[in-house]
Amino acid sequence: MTEQKGLNPLLNSRRNAGILAIFAVVTTLAIALTFTLTKETIAEQKQAKLLAVIFDVVDQTQIVNDIQHNCIVLPDVAALGNKTDLKAYRGYSDSGALTGIAIQSVAPNGYSGDIRFLVGLASDFSTITGVRVLEHQETPGLGDKIDLRISDWILGFTNTSATAENAKTWTVTKEGGQFDAFTGATITPRALVQAIHQTAMYAQNNADYLLAADNVCAQETI
Template sequence: MKNSMLKNGLILAGFALATTAIIAVTFSGTKDTIAQQQIQKRLSILSAIIPKNSFDNDIQHSCVLTSNSDLLGTNEPQRAYLGWQNGQPSVVAIEAIAPNGYSGKIAIIVGTKLDGSVTGVRVLDHKETPGLGDKIELRVNDWILSFSGETVTTENSDQWQVKKDGGQFDQFTGATITPRAVVKAVRNAVLYVKQEQQALFESASSCELDITDAHVEEVD
Protein backbone atom coordinates (compact mmCIF):
# COMPACT_ATOMS: atom_id res chain seq x y z
CA MET A 1 0.00 0.00 0.00
CA LYS A 2 2.77 2.42 1.00
CA ASN A 3 4.78 1.51 -2.09
CA SER A 4 1.74 2.19 -4.27
CA MET A 5 1.16 5.57 -2.65
CA LEU A 6 4.82 6.46 -3.01
CA LYS A 7 4.79 5.43 -6.65
CA ASN A 8 1.69 7.50 -7.37
CA GLY A 9 3.20 10.44 -5.52
CA LEU A 10 6.37 10.28 -7.58
CA ILE A 11 4.33 10.08 -10.79
CA LEU A 12 2.33 13.16 -9.83
CA ALA A 13 5.48 15.03 -8.83
CA GLY A 14 7.12 14.14 -12.11
CA PHE A 15 4.06 15.26 -14.04
CA ALA A 16 4.02 18.59 -12.15
CA LEU A 17 7.70 19.18 -12.86
CA ALA A 18 7.25 18.36 -16.53
CA THR A 19 4.25 20.70 -16.81
CA THR A 20 6.15 23.50 -15.09
CA ALA A 21 9.09 23.02 -17.42
CA ILE A 22 6.84 23.15 -20.49
CA ILE A 23 5.19 26.35 -19.28
CA ALA A 24 8.56 27.93 -18.54
CA VAL A 25 9.91 27.03 -21.97
CA THR A 26 6.74 28.28 -23.67
CA PHE A 27 6.86 31.60 -21.81
CA SER A 28 10.55 32.02 -22.55
CA GLY A 29 9.91 31.44 -26.22
CA THR A 30 6.96 33.84 -26.45
CA LYS A 31 7.76 36.63 -23.98
CA ASP A 32 9.47 38.76 -26.64
CA THR A 33 6.46 38.37 -28.90
CA ILE A 34 4.09 39.28 -26.07
CA ALA A 35 6.17 42.32 -25.19
CA GLN A 36 6.21 43.45 -28.82
CA GLN A 37 2.44 43.05 -29.07
CA GLN A 38 1.99 45.12 -25.93
CA ILE A 39 4.26 47.83 -27.33
CA GLN A 40 2.29 47.89 -30.58
CA LYS A 41 -0.95 48.08 -28.63
CA ARG A 42 0.38 51.02 -26.64
CA LEU A 43 1.52 52.79 -29.81
CA SER A 44 -1.91 52.21 -31.37
CA ILE A 45 -3.62 53.81 -28.39
CA LEU A 46 -1.29 56.80 -28.34
CA SER A 47 -1.68 57.28 -32.08
CA ALA A 48 -5.45 57.14 -31.71
CA ILE A 49 -5.74 59.80 -29.01
CA ILE A 50 -2.90 62.19 -29.87
CA PRO A 51 -2.44 63.78 -33.31
CA LYS A 52 0.94 62.82 -34.74
CA ASN A 53 1.63 66.40 -35.75
CA SER A 54 1.39 67.57 -32.14
CA PHE A 55 4.67 66.04 -30.95
CA ASP A 56 8.04 65.11 -32.43
CA ASN A 57 9.64 63.05 -29.65
CA ASP A 58 9.53 59.31 -28.90
CA ILE A 59 6.45 59.73 -26.73
CA GLN A 60 6.10 56.11 -25.65
CA HIS A 61 9.47 56.36 -23.90
CA SER A 62 8.84 59.83 -22.48
CA CYS A 63 6.75 58.46 -19.66
CA VAL A 64 6.44 59.32 -15.98
CA LEU A 65 4.48 57.81 -13.11
CA THR A 66 2.21 60.14 -11.20
CA SER A 67 -0.59 59.82 -8.68
CA ASN A 68 -3.47 61.84 -7.28
CA SER A 69 -6.41 60.06 -5.70
CA ASP A 70 -8.77 63.02 -6.13
CA LEU A 71 -8.21 63.74 -9.82
CA LEU A 72 -6.86 60.45 -11.17
CA GLY A 73 -9.28 58.30 -9.20
CA THR A 74 -6.73 56.09 -7.42
CA ASN A 75 -3.72 56.12 -5.15
CA GLU A 76 -1.95 53.78 -7.56
CA PRO A 77 0.63 55.43 -9.85
CA GLN A 78 -0.68 56.21 -13.33
CA ARG A 79 1.34 56.66 -16.52
CA ALA A 80 1.60 60.02 -18.20
CA TYR A 81 3.13 60.07 -21.70
CA LEU A 82 4.68 63.44 -22.47
CA GLY A 83 4.73 64.95 -25.93
CA TRP A 84 7.25 67.59 -26.93
CA GLN A 85 7.39 69.67 -30.10
CA ASN A 86 10.39 71.75 -31.10
CA GLY A 87 11.74 71.29 -27.60
CA GLN A 88 8.60 72.59 -25.93
CA PRO A 89 5.94 70.65 -23.96
CA SER A 90 2.89 70.15 -26.15
CA VAL A 91 0.60 67.23 -25.23
CA VAL A 92 0.02 64.61 -22.55
CA ALA A 93 -1.66 61.22 -22.64
CA ILE A 94 -2.52 60.28 -19.08
CA GLU A 95 -4.06 57.16 -17.60
CA ALA A 96 -6.78 57.55 -14.97
CA ILE A 97 -9.45 55.58 -13.16
CA ALA A 98 -13.19 56.19 -12.98
CA PRO A 99 -13.67 54.53 -9.58
CA ASN A 100 -17.46 54.62 -9.55
CA GLY A 101 -18.57 52.72 -12.64
CA TYR A 102 -21.70 50.59 -12.36
CA SER A 103 -19.67 47.38 -12.03
CA GLY A 104 -16.49 48.81 -10.56
CA LYS A 105 -13.43 50.68 -11.76
CA ILE A 106 -13.08 51.86 -15.36
CA ALA A 107 -9.54 52.48 -16.61
CA ILE A 108 -9.15 55.17 -19.26
CA ILE A 109 -6.42 57.10 -21.04
CA VAL A 110 -6.92 60.75 -21.98
CA GLY A 111 -5.01 62.76 -24.54
CA THR A 112 -4.95 66.49 -23.86
CA LYS A 113 -3.17 69.62 -24.97
CA LEU A 114 -1.81 71.85 -22.26
CA ASP A 115 -4.65 74.35 -22.65
CA GLY A 116 -7.13 71.71 -21.52
CA SER A 117 -8.46 70.68 -24.91
CA VAL A 118 -9.03 66.95 -25.30
CA THR A 119 -7.44 65.21 -28.27
CA GLY A 120 -8.92 61.80 -27.59
CA VAL A 121 -10.06 59.27 -24.98
CA ARG A 122 -10.05 55.49 -24.92
CA VAL A 123 -11.16 52.88 -22.40
CA LEU A 124 -8.40 50.53 -21.25
CA ASP A 125 -10.32 48.17 -19.01
CA HIS A 126 -13.79 47.81 -17.49
CA LYS A 127 -16.38 45.34 -16.27
CA GLU A 128 -19.52 47.22 -17.26
CA THR A 129 -22.68 45.41 -18.36
CA PRO A 130 -22.62 44.11 -21.96
CA GLY A 131 -25.26 45.81 -24.07
CA LEU A 132 -25.54 48.75 -21.67
CA GLY A 133 -22.40 50.11 -20.02
CA ASP A 134 -20.04 48.62 -22.58
CA LYS A 135 -21.03 51.39 -24.99
CA ILE A 136 -18.03 53.24 -23.60
CA GLU A 137 -15.97 50.95 -25.86
CA LEU A 138 -15.34 52.29 -29.34
CA ARG A 139 -15.89 48.88 -30.89
CA VAL A 140 -19.45 48.97 -29.51
CA ASN A 141 -20.38 52.65 -29.82
CA ASP A 142 -18.75 55.92 -30.90
CA TRP A 143 -19.80 57.73 -27.71
CA ILE A 144 -16.20 57.92 -26.47
CA LEU A 145 -15.36 60.14 -29.47
CA SER A 146 -17.63 62.90 -28.12
CA PHE A 147 -14.78 64.13 -25.91
CA SER A 148 -12.45 64.93 -28.80
CA GLY A 149 -12.13 68.66 -29.36
CA GLU A 150 -13.81 69.59 -26.08
CA THR A 151 -11.99 71.79 -23.57
CA VAL A 152 -12.07 71.83 -19.79
CA THR A 153 -12.04 75.31 -18.27
CA THR A 154 -13.06 76.83 -14.97
CA GLU A 155 -16.04 78.42 -16.66
CA ASN A 156 -17.43 75.28 -18.35
CA SER A 157 -16.65 72.70 -15.67
CA ASP A 158 -20.37 72.32 -14.86
CA GLN A 159 -21.00 71.25 -18.48
CA TRP A 160 -18.73 68.24 -17.97
CA GLN A 161 -21.63 66.07 -16.91
CA VAL A 162 -24.19 63.89 -18.64
CA LYS A 163 -27.32 65.64 -19.89
CA LYS A 164 -29.42 64.05 -17.16
CA ASP A 165 -27.32 66.02 -14.66
CA GLY A 166 -27.48 69.25 -16.65
CA GLY A 167 -24.31 68.72 -18.69
CA GLN A 168 -23.54 68.34 -22.38
CA PHE A 169 -22.73 64.64 -22.76
CA ASP A 170 -25.21 61.95 -23.71
CA GLN A 171 -25.99 59.12 -21.34
CA PHE A 172 -27.01 55.63 -22.42
CA THR A 173 -30.58 54.41 -22.28
CA GLY A 174 -30.87 52.39 -19.10
CA ALA A 175 -27.27 53.09 -18.11
CA THR A 176 -26.46 56.53 -16.73
CA ILE A 177 -23.95 55.56 -14.05
CA THR A 178 -21.29 54.36 -16.49
CA PRO A 179 -21.08 57.45 -18.74
CA ARG A 180 -21.41 59.71 -15.71
CA ALA A 181 -18.34 58.08 -14.20
CA VAL A 182 -16.32 58.34 -17.41
CA VAL A 183 -17.21 61.99 -18.04
CA LYS A 184 -16.10 62.92 -14.54
CA ALA A 185 -12.88 60.93 -14.88
CA VAL A 186 -11.99 62.59 -18.20
CA ARG A 187 -12.66 66.06 -16.80
CA ASN A 188 -10.59 65.37 -13.69
CA ALA A 189 -7.70 63.93 -15.69
CA VAL A 190 -7.55 67.06 -17.84
CA LEU A 191 -7.72 69.27 -14.76
CA TYR A 192 -4.84 67.32 -13.28
CA VAL A 193 -2.68 67.85 -16.36
CA LYS A 194 -3.48 71.57 -16.39
CA GLN A 195 -2.53 71.89 -12.73
CA GLU A 196 0.56 69.69 -12.77
CA GLN A 197 1.96 70.11 -16.29
CA GLN A 198 5.12 71.86 -15.18
CA ALA A 199 5.92 69.16 -12.63
CA LEU A 200 5.14 66.41 -15.14
CA PHE A 201 7.46 67.79 -17.82
CA GLU A 202 10.23 68.43 -15.31
CA SER A 203 10.09 64.82 -14.08
CA ALA A 204 12.56 62.21 -15.25
CA SER A 205 11.16 59.26 -17.20
CA SER A 206 10.14 56.64 -14.70
CA CYS A 207 7.93 54.03 -16.35
CA GLU A 208 8.24 51.32 -18.94
CA LEU A 209 5.69 48.89 -20.31
CA ASP A 210 5.21 45.74 -18.25
CA ILE A 211 3.99 42.78 -20.27
CA THR A 212 1.69 41.90 -17.38
CA ASP A 213 -0.22 45.18 -17.79
CA ALA A 214 -4.01 45.19 -17.73
CA HIS A 215 -5.92 44.05 -20.77
CA VAL A 216 -6.77 46.77 -23.27
CA GLU A 217 -10.39 46.62 -24.38
CA GLU A 218 -10.03 48.47 -27.68
CA VAL A 219 -7.64 50.72 -29.50
CA ASP A 220 -9.35 51.78 -32.73
Protein backbone atom coordinates in the same frame (compact mmCIF):
# COMPACT_ATOMS: atom_id res chain seq x y z
CA MET B 1 4.43 -16.13 -1.39
CA THR B 2 2.22 -14.10 0.94
CA GLU B 3 5.12 -11.78 1.75
CA GLN B 4 5.84 -11.23 -1.97
CA LYS B 5 2.22 -10.35 -2.66
CA GLY B 6 2.28 -7.82 0.17
CA LEU B 7 5.20 -5.98 -1.44
CA ASN B 8 3.54 -5.44 -4.82
CA PRO B 9 1.19 -2.64 -3.73
CA LEU B 10 4.09 -0.81 -2.10
CA LEU B 11 6.27 -1.20 -5.17
CA ASN B 12 3.43 -0.09 -7.43
CA SER B 13 2.78 2.92 -5.24
CA ARG B 14 6.43 3.94 -5.35
CA ARG B 15 6.58 3.43 -9.08
CA ASN B 16 3.46 5.54 -9.65
CA ALA B 17 4.80 8.27 -7.37
CA GLY B 18 8.03 8.28 -9.34
CA ILE B 19 6.17 8.57 -12.63
CA LEU B 20 4.10 11.44 -11.30
CA ALA B 21 7.21 13.20 -10.03
CA ILE B 22 8.91 12.87 -13.41
CA PHE B 23 5.75 14.11 -15.14
CA ALA B 24 5.59 17.12 -12.83
CA VAL B 25 9.22 18.01 -13.48
CA VAL B 26 8.83 17.65 -17.25
CA THR B 27 5.65 19.77 -17.22
CA THR B 28 7.29 22.48 -15.11
CA LEU B 29 10.30 22.58 -17.44
CA ALA B 30 8.01 22.77 -20.48
CA ILE B 31 6.05 25.68 -18.99
CA ALA B 32 9.26 27.48 -18.04
CA LEU B 33 10.67 26.97 -21.53
CA THR B 34 7.46 28.20 -23.18
CA PHE B 35 7.43 31.29 -20.97
CA THR B 36 11.08 32.01 -21.77
CA LEU B 37 10.54 31.61 -25.51
CA THR B 38 7.37 33.74 -25.61
CA LYS B 39 8.20 36.37 -22.99
CA GLU B 40 9.80 38.75 -25.46
CA THR B 41 6.98 38.33 -27.99
CA ILE B 42 4.32 38.97 -25.34
CA ALA B 43 6.18 42.09 -24.17
CA GLU B 44 6.41 43.36 -27.74
CA GLN B 45 2.69 42.80 -28.26
CA LYS B 46 1.87 44.69 -25.06
CA GLN B 47 4.12 47.56 -26.13
CA ALA B 48 2.46 47.69 -29.53
CA LYS B 49 -1.01 47.71 -27.94
CA LEU B 50 0.01 50.46 -25.52
CA LEU B 51 1.40 52.61 -28.33
CA ALA B 52 -1.73 52.08 -30.43
CA VAL B 53 -3.98 53.26 -27.58
CA ILE B 54 -1.76 56.28 -26.90
CA PHE B 55 -1.88 57.27 -30.56
CA ASP B 56 -5.66 56.93 -30.42
CA VAL B 57 -5.79 59.87 -28.00
CA VAL B 58 -2.90 62.12 -29.10
CA ASP B 59 -1.90 63.45 -32.52
CA GLN B 60 0.82 61.13 -33.76
CA THR B 61 1.84 63.53 -36.52
CA GLN B 62 2.96 66.09 -33.92
CA ILE B 63 5.16 63.67 -31.96
CA VAL B 64 8.71 62.64 -32.84
CA ASN B 65 9.87 60.94 -29.64
CA ASP B 66 9.18 57.38 -28.43
CA ILE B 67 6.19 58.46 -26.36
CA GLN B 68 5.56 55.10 -24.70
CA HIS B 69 9.04 55.29 -23.22
CA ASN B 70 8.68 58.79 -21.86
CA CYS B 71 6.30 58.64 -18.94
CA ILE B 72 5.93 59.91 -15.40
CA VAL B 73 4.29 58.52 -12.29
CA LEU B 74 1.14 60.31 -11.21
CA PRO B 75 0.30 60.90 -7.54
CA ASP B 76 -2.59 59.42 -5.63
CA VAL B 77 -5.07 62.30 -5.80
CA ALA B 78 -8.85 62.59 -5.92
CA ALA B 79 -8.80 64.20 -9.38
CA LEU B 80 -7.30 61.00 -10.78
CA GLY B 81 -9.50 58.61 -8.86
CA ASN B 82 -7.26 58.14 -5.81
CA LYS B 83 -5.18 55.43 -7.49
CA THR B 84 -1.44 54.88 -7.21
CA ASP B 85 -0.57 53.00 -10.40
CA LEU B 86 -1.24 55.72 -12.95
CA LYS B 87 1.13 57.24 -15.50
CA ALA B 88 1.22 60.02 -18.06
CA TYR B 89 2.97 59.67 -21.42
CA ARG B 90 4.59 62.76 -22.93
CA GLY B 91 4.98 63.52 -26.63
CA TYR B 92 7.41 66.11 -28.00
CA SER B 93 8.06 67.87 -31.28
CA ASP B 94 11.47 67.94 -32.97
CA SER B 95 12.12 71.26 -31.21
CA GLY B 96 11.67 69.62 -27.83
CA ALA B 97 8.33 71.25 -27.04
CA LEU B 98 5.52 69.24 -25.50
CA THR B 99 2.87 68.63 -28.16
CA GLY B 100 0.62 66.16 -26.39
CA ILE B 101 0.22 64.12 -23.24
CA ALA B 102 -1.77 60.94 -22.57
CA ILE B 103 -2.89 60.66 -18.95
CA GLN B 104 -4.17 57.53 -17.25
CA SER B 105 -7.02 58.21 -14.86
CA VAL B 106 -9.92 56.53 -13.10
CA ALA B 107 -13.60 57.30 -12.62
CA PRO B 108 -14.15 55.51 -9.29
CA ASN B 109 -17.92 55.96 -9.25
CA GLY B 110 -19.04 53.99 -12.27
CA TYR B 111 -22.21 51.92 -11.89
CA SER B 112 -20.14 48.76 -11.34
CA GLY B 113 -16.94 50.28 -9.95
CA ASP B 114 -13.77 51.76 -11.40
CA ILE B 115 -13.61 52.91 -15.01
CA ARG B 116 -9.98 53.22 -16.10
CA PHE B 117 -9.36 55.45 -19.08
CA LEU B 118 -6.71 57.32 -21.04
CA VAL B 119 -7.25 60.96 -21.97
CA GLY B 120 -5.12 62.85 -24.47
CA LEU B 121 -4.49 66.54 -24.01
CA ALA B 122 -2.86 69.08 -26.29
CA SER B 123 0.00 71.23 -25.03
CA ASP B 124 -2.45 73.75 -23.56
CA PHE B 125 -3.73 70.98 -21.22
CA SER B 126 -7.33 72.01 -21.91
CA THR B 127 -7.96 70.75 -25.43
CA ILE B 128 -8.91 67.08 -25.33
CA THR B 129 -7.51 65.21 -28.31
CA GLY B 130 -9.11 61.87 -27.50
CA VAL B 131 -10.32 59.48 -24.81
CA ARG B 132 -10.32 55.69 -24.62
CA VAL B 133 -11.63 53.43 -21.87
CA LEU B 134 -9.00 50.90 -20.78
CA GLU B 135 -10.93 48.81 -18.25
CA HIS B 136 -14.47 48.72 -16.94
CA GLN B 137 -17.10 46.39 -15.54
CA GLU B 138 -20.18 48.27 -16.63
CA THR B 139 -23.44 46.53 -17.50
CA PRO B 140 -23.46 44.88 -20.95
CA GLY B 141 -25.95 46.56 -23.26
CA LEU B 142 -26.14 49.68 -21.09
CA GLY B 143 -23.04 51.15 -19.45
CA ASP B 144 -20.61 49.30 -21.71
CA LYS B 145 -21.37 51.81 -24.48
CA ILE B 146 -18.40 53.78 -23.14
CA ASP B 147 -16.27 51.12 -24.84
CA LEU B 148 -15.39 51.97 -28.46
CA ARG B 149 -15.89 48.32 -29.39
CA ILE B 150 -19.56 48.72 -28.44
CA SER B 151 -20.38 52.26 -29.61
CA ASP B 152 -18.70 55.44 -30.86
CA TRP B 153 -19.94 57.53 -27.91
CA ILE B 154 -16.39 57.99 -26.57
CA LEU B 155 -15.39 59.81 -29.78
CA GLY B 156 -17.59 62.71 -28.73
CA PHE B 157 -14.83 64.02 -26.47
CA THR B 158 -12.35 64.57 -29.30
CA ASN B 159 -11.48 68.26 -29.79
CA THR B 160 -13.55 69.41 -26.83
CA SER B 161 -12.35 71.92 -24.26
CA ALA B 162 -12.24 71.31 -20.51
CA THR B 163 -11.69 74.39 -18.36
CA ALA B 164 -12.68 75.67 -14.95
CA GLU B 165 -15.10 78.06 -16.65
CA ASN B 166 -17.09 75.37 -18.46
CA ALA B 167 -17.16 72.82 -15.64
CA LYS B 168 -20.98 72.96 -15.40
CA THR B 169 -21.33 71.74 -18.97
CA TRP B 170 -19.23 68.66 -18.25
CA THR B 171 -22.06 66.34 -17.38
CA VAL B 172 -24.84 64.58 -19.26
CA THR B 173 -27.53 66.47 -21.18
CA LYS B 174 -30.36 65.53 -18.82
CA GLU B 175 -28.47 67.47 -16.12
CA GLY B 176 -27.82 70.49 -18.34
CA GLY B 177 -24.52 69.26 -19.76
CA GLN B 178 -23.27 68.76 -23.29
CA PHE B 179 -22.79 64.98 -23.40
CA ASP B 180 -25.46 62.42 -24.21
CA ALA B 181 -26.33 59.74 -21.69
CA PHE B 182 -27.41 56.23 -22.65
CA THR B 183 -31.02 55.09 -22.62
CA GLY B 184 -31.52 53.47 -19.23
CA ALA B 185 -28.02 54.34 -18.03
CA THR B 186 -26.99 57.71 -16.65
CA ILE B 187 -24.56 56.83 -13.87
CA THR B 188 -21.86 55.42 -16.16
CA PRO B 189 -21.59 58.28 -18.68
CA ARG B 190 -21.95 60.92 -15.95
CA ALA B 191 -19.10 59.36 -13.97
CA LEU B 192 -16.79 59.22 -16.97
CA VAL B 193 -17.63 62.72 -18.24
CA GLN B 194 -16.92 64.30 -14.88
CA ALA B 195 -13.73 62.26 -14.39
CA ILE B 196 -12.38 63.40 -17.75
CA HIS B 197 -12.96 67.03 -16.80
CA GLN B 198 -11.30 66.49 -13.41
CA THR B 199 -8.30 64.92 -15.12
CA ALA B 200 -7.94 67.93 -17.41
CA MET B 201 -8.20 70.23 -14.39
CA TYR B 202 -5.46 68.23 -12.66
CA ALA B 203 -3.23 68.69 -15.71
CA GLN B 204 -3.83 72.43 -15.84
CA ASN B 205 -3.18 72.84 -12.13
CA ASN B 206 -0.05 70.68 -12.20
CA ALA B 207 1.50 71.56 -15.55
CA ASP B 208 4.94 72.21 -14.06
CA TYR B 209 5.08 68.72 -12.57
CA LEU B 210 3.88 67.05 -15.77
CA LEU B 211 6.59 68.83 -17.74
CA ALA B 212 9.48 68.43 -15.30
CA ALA B 213 8.97 65.06 -13.56
CA ASP B 214 11.57 62.38 -14.24
CA ASN B 215 10.94 59.86 -16.98
CA VAL B 216 10.39 56.41 -15.42
CA CYS B 217 9.74 54.51 -18.64
CA ALA B 218 13.04 54.89 -20.48
CA GLN B 219 13.99 51.22 -20.03
CA GLU B 220 10.59 49.88 -19.10
CA THR B 221 9.13 46.68 -20.51
CA ILE B 222 5.38 46.71 -20.17
